[in-house]
Amino acid sequence: MNASGKPMPRVERIDDYRWRVPRQGGMRTDGLIFADEELMRDLEGDQAVQQVANVAHLPGIVGPSIAMPDIHWGYGFPIGGVAAFDEEAGVVSPGGVGYDINCGVRLLATPLAIGDVRPRLRELVDTLFATIPSGVGARRSDLRLDPRELDRVLRDGARWAVAQGYGRDADLEAIEGGGALSGADPTCVSERAKQRGKDQLGTVGSGNHFVEVGYVAERFDEPAADRLGLTPGTVTVFIHSGSRGLGYQVCDDSLATMLAAADKYGIALPDRQLCCAPLSSPEGRRYWGAMNAAANYAFANRQLMAHHARRALARVFGEAGERAHLVYDVCHNIAKHETHTVAGASRRLCVHRKGATRAFPPGHPELAPRFRDLGQPVLIPGDMGRYSYVLLGTDGAFRETFGSSCHGAGRRLSRHSAKQLARPRNVPRELEARGILVRAATRATVDEEIPEAYKDVARVVDVVHGAGIGRKVAQIKPVGVIKG
Amino acid sequence: MSPYRFVPHTADIAVELVAPDEAGLRAAGIDALRELLVGTSAVRALEERPIEPQGLDPTERLVRFLAEALYLYDTERFVPARAGRAGVLGEPFDPARHAAAREVKGVTYHGVTVREGAAGLHATIVFDV
Numbered sequence: 279m280n281a282s283g284k285p286m287p288r289v290e291r292i293d294d295y296r297w298r299v300p301r302q303g304g305m306r307t308d309g310l311i312f313a314d315e316e317l318m319r320d321l322e323g324d325q326a327v328q329q330v331a332n333v334a335h336l337p338g339i340v341g342p343s344i345a346m347p348d349i350h351w352g353y354g355f356p357i358g359g360v361a362a363f364d365e366e367a368g369v370v371s372p373g374g375v376g377y378d379i380n381c382g383v384r385l386l387a388t389p390l391a392i393g394d395v396r397p398r399l400r401e402l403v404d405t406l407f408a409t410i411p412s413g414v415g416a417r418r419s420d421l422r423l424d425p426r427e428l429d430r431v432l433r434d435g436a437r438w439a440v441a442q443g444y445g446r447d448a449d450l451e452a453i454e455g456g457g458a459l460s461g462a463d464p465t466c467v468s469e470r471a472k473q474r475g476k477d478q479l480g481t482v483g484s485g486n487h488f489v490e491v492g493y494v495a496e497r498f499d500e501p502a503a504d505r506l507g508l509t510p511g512t513v514t515v516f517i518h519s520g521s522r523g524l525g526y527q528v529c530d531d532s533l534a535t536m537l538a539a540a541d542k543y544g545i546a547l548p549d550r551q552l553c554c555a556p557l558s559s560p561e562g563r564r565y566w567g568a569m570n571a572a573a574n575y576a577f578a579n580r581q582l583m584a585h586h587a588r589r590a591l592a593r594v595f596g597e598a599g600e601r602a603h604l605v606y607d608v609c610h611n612i613a614k615h616e617t618h619t620v621a622g623a624s625r626r627l628c629v630h631r632k633g634a635t636r637a638f639p640p641g642h643p644e645l646a647p648r649f650r651d652l653g654q655p656v657l658i659p660g661d662m663g664r665y666s667y668v669l670l671g672t673d674g675a676f677r678e679t680f681g682s683s684c685h686g687a688g689r690r691l692s693r694h695s696a697k698q699l700a701r702p703r704n705v706p707r708e709l710e711a712r713g714i715l716v717r718a719a720t721r722a723t724v725d726e727e728i729p730e731a732y733k734d735v736a737r738v739v740d741v742v743h744g745a746g747i748g749r750k751v752a753q754i755k756p757v758g759v760i761k762g
Numbered sequence: 763m764s765p766y767r768f769v770p771h772t773a774d775i776a777v778e779l780v781a782p783d784e785a786g787l788r789a790a791g792i793d794a795l796r797e798l799l800v801g802t803s804a805v806r807a808l809e810e811r812p813i814e815p816q817g818l819d820p821t822e823r824l825v826r827f828l829a830e831a832l833y834l835y836d837t838e839r840f841v842p843a844r845a846g847r848a849g850v851l852g853e854p855f856d857p858a859r860h861a862a863a864r865e866v867k868g869v870t871y872h873g874v875t876v877r878e879g880a881a882g883l884h885a886t887i888v889f890d891v
Contacts (some may be wrong), residue, residue, distance in 0.1 A: 324772050325873070351772040353872030353888050377868040377890045414862035415839065415855075474837050484865035485891055523836050526867040526890075530829055533871060537822065550821070550871035692770050693891070722801075722863060762865065 287331040289318075295745040299327060299343075304548065305334040310342035312679075312745050317347050320690050320733060329356035332548040336361070338368025338556075340620055340627055344679055346634050347741040348688030348733065352376070354551035357633035357689075360682045362618065363557065365626045369545065370562045371554035372536055372569070374630035376611040377529040379569055380576035381487075381520030383657045383685075384453070384607035385668065385754075386584055387506070388591060389598050390513040392493035392757070396713075398594055402491060403715045403758035405590040406515075410489055410583050412482035412762040413719025421582075423476055431479065432464040435574030436607075439581035445604075449581065451646035452655075453607040454636060457577045459614075463567025467524070468531050471568070475524020475575060480582035482519050484723060484762030488662065489587065490516040491758035495665065498750040502670060505652055506605050508752045515591070515602065516659055516666060516754075517583050520611065521576035528572045532565045557628055566613075573612055580607060605668065606655035608635050610685045616644075618680050629680045637671035637683035637748050656748050660687045660735030662716065662727060662759045663709055667739045667750060674746030683748040687735035693726040700725035709759075718761035727761060766794040774870070775889045782882040784820050789845040791828045791887060796842050798889060799835055800855075801863040807843040807851035820876040824885060829869040866891055 287309070290298045297318060299309030309330040311318070321327055326349050333355055334343035340362045349358035354373025363369055395402065411418055423431065431438050436457025439445055450457045482489060492514045497503040508514075521528070539555035539562075540547055547553060555561035584604065591599025613630045620627075638645055638654040645654055653670040660666045675681050691699070705724050706716040718724045742748040765780045775798060779790040796805060813830045817823035831850045834840040839855035855862070867890040876885045 324770075326772070353774060353870040353890060357773055373872075377870075414865045470833065470837075474833065485867075526836075527833070530833075530868050534816070534822075534826065537871070538818075549873060551873075553871070689773050692772055693775060694768060694770070720861075720863070 286327050289327060295741050299331050301334070304546065305331055307334050307339050308342045309334055309345070311345040311349060312741055312747065313347045313349065314737065314741050317733065317737065317741065321349065324351040326351040326356040330359065332552060333359060333361050335546070335548045336363070336369055336371065336552060336554060337545055338364040340364050340625070341680065344682070346682070346684040347738045348633070348684045348686050350688045352633065354549060355630065355632040358684065359632045360629065360634045360679055362627040362629045362680045365557055365615065365628060368557055368628055369554035370557050370565055370613055370628060371552055371630065372529050372532040372565060373551040373553065374632050375529070375569060375613050376632050377526045378520035378611055379525035379528060380573035380609045381611045382576060382580065382607060382609045383516060383518045383659055384580050384584060385605040385657050386515040386587060386602040387508055387605050388513045388602040390595055392511050392513055395513050399715060399758055402590065402594045403717055403760065405593055406489055406587060407717040407760050409586045409590045410482055410760065412760055414484050414762070416481040417477045418480045421480055423479065425472065428472055428476055429464040431578045432467060432571035432574055433462050434458050435577035436581040439578045444582050444585035449604045451648060452604040453577060454609050457581065459570040459573050461566050462570035462574050464571050466564050466567030467528060467571050471524050471527035471531060474527040475522050478522035479575070479579055480586065481522065482583065482760065482762050483522055484719070486727060487519045487762055489583065489760040490662065490756050492516065492666065492754040492756045494752055495755040496753040498752065502652060503752045506655060506668065506751065507603055508605070508668060514754050515587050517580050517587065518659060519579055519583065521572040522579060524575050525572040528568045532568065535561050536565065569613065573609065577607070606657060608657055610635060616681070627680065631682055633685050634682045635685045636681055637675040638681045639671050639673045639676045656683050658684060658686060658735060658739055661729040661732040662756055663712065663714065663729030665735065666754045667735065668752045668754065669739065669742065669748040669750055672746055672749055675748060679747050684738055684742050687732035687738055689731055690733050691731040696728050696731035697722065697725045699730060700728050714756050715758045716761065723761045766790040769886065771888060775891050776886055777889070778884070778886045780881050780884050784823065784883065787824050787876065787883055787885055788827050791824060792831060792842050792845040792850060795828055795831060795866070798864055798866055800841055800860045803860040805841045805843040805860065806853045808853040810846045810849050810851045811840060812849040821874050821885065824876060825869050825871055825874060825887070828887065832866055832869060864891055
């Protein structure tokens with residue numbers, strides 16, 4: 279039984295890493311969940327498996343409704359959900375992308391040795407906390423965008439940021455889609471959405487978003503790690519954030535339209551949050567223009583934060599800090615038109631990834647030349663107390679998951695349960711005793727994000743690696759965390 | 763205080779609302795939203811912001827009402843105190859008196875259906891946080 283009191287859909291084990299949700303009821307296709315036994319047990323009692331089945335009801339779905347090993351209960355799609363739709367007969371669903379459009383993560387690698395950074399870690403973390411606004415209502419005091427400039431952000435994403443001096447041209451090659459998705463149409467973004475996001479560019483936000491200082495602790499593939507600049511014991515910075523209020527409002531605006539569109543086009547919905555429209559419909563095209571514009575805002579947002587992270591590193595460690603290079607930047611919440619091989623035939627599909635990462639293999643033409651022989655870097659942040667991973671995309675992912683992999687550890691405790699667990703403790707002090715400094719706008723955020731609230735990301739990554747939908751390159755351990 | 767209670771949800775926050783009618787559900791929803799946004803901070807009902815009723819059925823009307831109140835908070839820092847006859851009553855955010863407890867991204871339609879039960883109307887709303 280799940281939390282709604284309904285029986286869970288039937289699930290069959292395929293092998294050590296794969297579980298099938300056989301087509302049942304109104305499902306148009308099977309569900310396919312990547313997980314080991316323990317990760318599957320974590321899903322008992324919630325609605326994540328039901329959400330995998332729900333996605334399989336949508337028209338035009340191609341292949342199975344897929345869930346990554348960090349799957350957990352979301353809204354509409356499960357978090358960790360991947361689904362591909364035929365460009366002609368398929369749909370686009372804001373519930374398959376989420377409120378935080380192009381929520382994503384980027385990783386900077388520095389030449390600084392952890393041994394040199396530790397003595398000044400507090401200064402670095404405090405400088406980052408002061409330099410990159412975080413928390414509810416955070417604004418940058420040094421940036422004002424008039425409507426025309428905001429439209430440029432929406433059209434050009436990270437390219438706009440680099441052109442303004444926030445970063446380097448080389449950064450753009452290391453961002454999914456070059457940091458600017460081509461389908462963006464700022465005229466499809468409502469004035470309400472622009473109003474909600476206009477002052478938030480360059481800010482982290484709250485919840486599970488963060489800036490994290492770490493170091494390369496272990497390497498599983500030394501040549502690949504060398505190519506990515508992940509030298510043993512050197513310091514890194516992860517940045518996790520998205521399209522802020524602008525993206526949230528794009529999603530919100532689209533839901534009313536898509537509910538009416540689903541009715542208009544006769545699409546039966548197992549959950550209203552899966553409301554959708556045919557890709558080729560006026561409603562679908564309008565959402566597409568707005569979603570891509572919001573995605574570009576998110577790329578610009580992370581680009582600005584990376585720029586300010588470099589300045590913070592330089593303020594504390596001089597020129598070596600400024601030399602931090604961008605390893606990669608990936609989207610977690612997005613829908614994209616891609617070409618995949620299905621039953622031996624090449625097909626154009628719209629791939630929704632919600633809480634999932636693109637993981638293109640070596641040789642894929644969409645990768646920048648410097649990654650072409652390597653495969654796409656895949657960044658998998660864990661919780662703030664343990665470790666994170668860098669992986670590479672594989673042929674296996676391209677064959678089996680429409681070139682997708684997991685995006686993080688995945689929550690296992692509700693925020694309420696996490697806070698109850700943290701209440702009698704002083705979590706920042708506990709983490710400091712383990713060598714991890716935490717700065718946060720509120721205690722509540724830290725308590726909700728305690729390491730125990732998440733699955734062990736090593737387990738999640740081992741499933742990805744074992745199933746062949748990604749391969750491990752390096753492990754990064756945190757030493758400083760900035761939370762909203 | 764209107765009846766609402768938070769119920770388990772792994773990634774986001776779910777709240778169960780119970781009220782005799784649609785107006786009561788809106789009132790309960792605003793109380794829950796206020797708690798999410800500013801915790802137990804006292805919020806005065808100093809002014810009313812109109813919210814046009816929108817939506818084809820009680821479920822859509824409830825979600826869109828709460829989404830509009832969230833929009834007012836996110837863009838104008840207008841903190842909701844309680845639902846009014848034609849909108850939401852509240853006051854501007856004051857950092858000296860209000861704790862900015864969390865960011866709420868959206869009011870979702872996931873699993874929401876306003877249905878009749880023994881105690882009146884019921885609905886469970888999932889907030890994306």
